[in-house]
Amino acid sequence: MEKEGNRRLRVVLVPGPFQGHLNPMLQLGSILHSNGFSITVVHTQYNSPNPSSHPDFSFLALPDSSSIFTGESFIPFALQLNVNCKAPFQECLAQVMRQQGLDDGIACVIYDEIMYFSEAAAKDLKLPSIVLRTGCAALSLAGHAIFQLKAEGHIPFPESRSKDPILDLYPLRFKDLPIMEKLENFMQLLSKVANIRTSSAIIYNTIDCLENSSMAKIQQQCQVPIFPIGPMHRIASATSSSLLEEDTSCLAWLDKQSFNTVIYVSLGSSAFMDVKELVEMAWGLVNSQQPFLWVVRPGLVPGAEWNDILPQSFKENIGKRGYIVKWAPQKEVLAHDAVGGFLSHCGWNSTLESICEGVPMICRPCYGDQGVNARYVSHIWRVGLEYENKFERGEIERAIRRLMVDDEGKKMRKRGKDLKERVELCTREGGSSNNSLIELIKMIMSF
Known part of the structure; x- marks a missing residue:
């Protein structure tokens, strides 16, 4: 790809510092790089990506001066991050522009919507700038409706109205709206995220x-073009x-299991449970009589040591029928023939990865966009069932058997x-995502 002689265009990416935001931005970088662009990733020090996973990219860290995200203060964390990062980012961009040669000019900045600075x-x-929205399109409609x-x-709404449907937003109910933490702070962040200001697409x-x-x-x-180019993890190079x-090691264990028999369980990278919920989950899995692969992330139960959080009697009961890991190579797991179901928090990346492999889901949303995703999985695409109750072993057992055994x-x-x-x-040539990608590349080259 060339422009103005031998000039190679550079795209600056600004990912959000969370797993569900970082993945699609780096996947987008891989897609653009494979189409001839140079890639510079400007990221926070908190949850900084591993440069060795993307050796063809340049990485620059911002001195964001941010406190560590605790999982209970996303809104103030995001608001403060934008205050802290604006000036360092502008200086970083200016430095890149000063150092660029005639063959390496910046075409545009692509930023995660939560990094609106x-x-x-x-x-x-x-x-020029372009916004990347890492959630589903329905999430944007829900945000607009809020x-x-x-x-x-109608907001805030009483508990008695939580299951009331929202007109013109089927299948969403009030409880599915992605409202987080204190309403005033949430509305402040939502207004910042929804306003794309001078961005071009x-x-x-x-x-x-x-x-x-x-x-x-x-x-x-919108007054600007929109480009749906998912699923990015399928289009990007496999990194x-x-x-x-x-x-x-769980992949070798899966190799020993029968076709479509394993229930894969993972609540993502930032959800939390208490000890009682974890114990109920454990016994629900055992009692289901289904082989299971369970991700028990360090920190899943705050304040508990990983080795101590599962009951000894549970460990003695699972035998060879269960396998527990701290974190799994999820795309490879979902693609494995032995996996027949996914009990998930329904983050958008996990939802896309499951849909791409044809694996039906038990949807147990925790917060944020996950309620929206779960409703679409269960009521629009109808490739999953909702689990709306508290974690209770009998309920978990029944949900697993509904998905894995029943008609x-x-x-x-x-x-x-x-x-x-x-x-x-x-995603194939002539397909909608492929066509959108071609149009996006044309736009970036036109800047």
Whole structure:
């Protein structure tokens, strides 16, 4: 790819410092790099990515002066991060521009929507910017609706209305809205994230065959082009950007299991449980009589040592039927023939990865966008079932058997296979995601 003679364009990426945000941004970087762009990743010191996983990228760390995210203060953390990072980022960009040669000019800045300080800094330096939204398109519609619902006095809503449907947002209910922490702080962050200001376009890690109607509504609301180019993990070169060390020994264990029999359990990189919930999960898995691969992340139970959190009697009961790891190579796990179901928190990356492999889900959302994702999985795409109750061993056992044994699960597995094939068509030449990527590349080259 060339422009103005031998000039090679550089794209500056600004990922959010969380696993679910970091993955798609680095995948986008790999996609753009394979199409001829140079890539510079400007990141926070907190949860900084591993440069060795992407040797062709340049990495620059911001002195963000941020406190460590505790999992209970996302909104103030994100707001403060944007205050801390704006000036260092602008200086960092200016330095890159001073050092660039004639063959390595910055074409644009692509930033995660929660890192909105990037747009102002890029504007000051007269650089174009593009927003990457790492959630589904339906999440953006839910965010847009929150402003209207609050203005009409429907938010905050009483518990008695939590399961009431929201008009024009089927299948979402009030309880599914991605409202986090104190409402005032949440609305402040939401207003910052929703306003793309002078940015030239929006990229979504989603797929037209999943969210065609949602994308059409968003385009009506937006004055700039939108580019759905997902699933990025399928289009990008196969590299890992996991912040946790993956235990690949589970793949050898999966090789010994029968086709479609294993329930894979992972609540993601930032969810928490208490000891009682963990114990109930453990016995629900045992009592289901299904082989299981369970991710018990260090820190999943705050304040507990990893070796001490599972009951000894549980360890004695699982035998060879269960396998427990601190973190799993999830894409490889979901692609394994032995895996027939996924009990998930329904983060968007996990949801996409499961859909791409045709693996049906038990949806147990924890916070944020996960309620929106879970409702679409269970009510629109119908490739999963909702688990809305507290963690209780009998409920867990029944949910697993519904998915893994009953006719209901078999039907979901068939729909999942059909949806997987539709997604694959979107990424091929002439498919919607492929076409969107071509248009995005044309836009970046035109800057």
